Amino acid sequence: MSDYFIRLYQDSDYRVARDLLARGIKEHTNKSFYHVTRRPYFWLPALATLTLPALNLVSVPLSALAVTTAVVAVWFGCHHIFTSYIDHALVDDMLDIRKYYLQRDGYCFWVAESTGGEVMGTVAALPSTQPGGEKHLELRRLSVAPKHRGKGIAKVLCRTVIDFARRRGCEAVVLFTTLSQIEAWTMYEKLGFRRTHIYYHPGLLARFVDFKILSYKYDIPAL
Numbered sequence: 001m002s003d004y005f006i007r008l009y010q011d012s013d014y015r016v017a018r019d020l021l022a023r024g025i026k027e028h029t030n031k032s033f034y035h036v037t038r039r040p041y042f043w044l045p046a047l048a049t050l051t052l053p054a055l056n057l058v059s060v061p062l063s064a065l066a067v068t069t070a071v072v073a074v075w076f077g078c079h080h081i082f083t084s085y086i087d088h089a090l091v092d093d094m095l096d097i098r099k100y101y102l103q104r105d106g107y108c109f110w111v112a113e114s115t116g117g118e119v120m121g122t123v124a125a126l127p128s129t130q131p132g133g134e135k136h137l138e139l140r141r142l143s144v145a146p147k148h149r150g151k152g153i154a155k156v157l158c159r160t161v162i163d164f165a166r167r168r169g170c171e172a173v174v175l176f177t178t179l180s181q182i183e184a185w186t187m188y189e190k191l192g193f194r195r196t197h198i199y200y201h202p203g204l205l206a207r208f209v210d211f212k213i214l215s216y217k218y219d220i221p222a223l
Contacts, residue, residue: 004120004153006160009097009109016119017111017141018094024143025086028181032078035180036210037071046070077209081201093124094141101126106168109141110160112153120148123157125164128174136217137165139175142184158191165220172219179212193218 009017036042046067053060093100101109101124112121121144128136139161144153165173175193177184189195193216201211 004112004114004148004151006110006112006156009102009111009122011098013111013119013122014097017097017109017122018090020119020122020143020145021089021094021141022086023146025082025089027146028178029075029079029082031182032082032178032180032209032211033075036074036078039210041210042070042074074209077205078211081205081209081211093126106137108164110157112144112148112157114148120145121153121157123161125161125173130174133172133174135169135171137161137168137170137173139173142175154187155191158188162218162220170220172217174215174217177214177216179210179214185214185216188216191218 049063049066052058053063058066097109101107106127107125109124110122111119114120122141123139123143124141125137125139128134128138130136130138139158142154142157144157162173173193174196175188177188179185179198185195195214196217197215198212199215200206201213205211
């Protein structure tokens with residue numbers, strides 16, 4: 001028997017839902033940073049820079065400073081992208097969750113609650129605004145508290161959105177995630193989502209930190 005259940009959002013969930021979003025997004029800063037520093041286009045130049053003192057081209061301190069500056073710049077670049085996203089979300093759809101998600105047709109917001117009354121995770125659904133997506137529903141705001149991960153909650157929340165879309169006669173569920181969120185897009189693919197597109201987040205900073213967006217689509221079988 002499951003120790004949690006899925007229900008509609010209530011106003012008493014407001015603080016926890018916003019906190020889950022912020023904490024979950026902040027986690028991606030380090031994941032994105034590690035993703036960049038493992039790329040050959042980053043560590044090969046860094047390694048080359050560290051070998052310059054051996055060629056008497058620059059001093060050891062200057063070489064170390066250059067590499068350290070690059071590492072710090074990448075981390076702050078990743079940090080800025082995710083904190084900016086959080087700031088926008090908290091004043092956009094997450095500012096008044098009830099009004100945005102529960103008082104508009106085709107929108108919804110759910111939470112996973114433990115039998116002890118603790119909110120363990122969240123997920124939202126809204127009509128897709130992508131071209132050609134008139135009968136598509138977007139999955140958004142999926143987040144599970146760290147201590148409750150590994151229990152299948154995220155999968156159940158995803159299926160909740162899929163079932164909601166099916167009942168509304170939608171043809172597909174779409175979502176967007178990032179390349180560095182390996183656990184997330186691996187789970188989506190296991191649920192039957194297929195990757196449809198990969199592209200850079202707008203702006204030069206996104207290219208600097210290799211911040212790529214992945215789009216996924218789950219086709220709902222016709223009855």
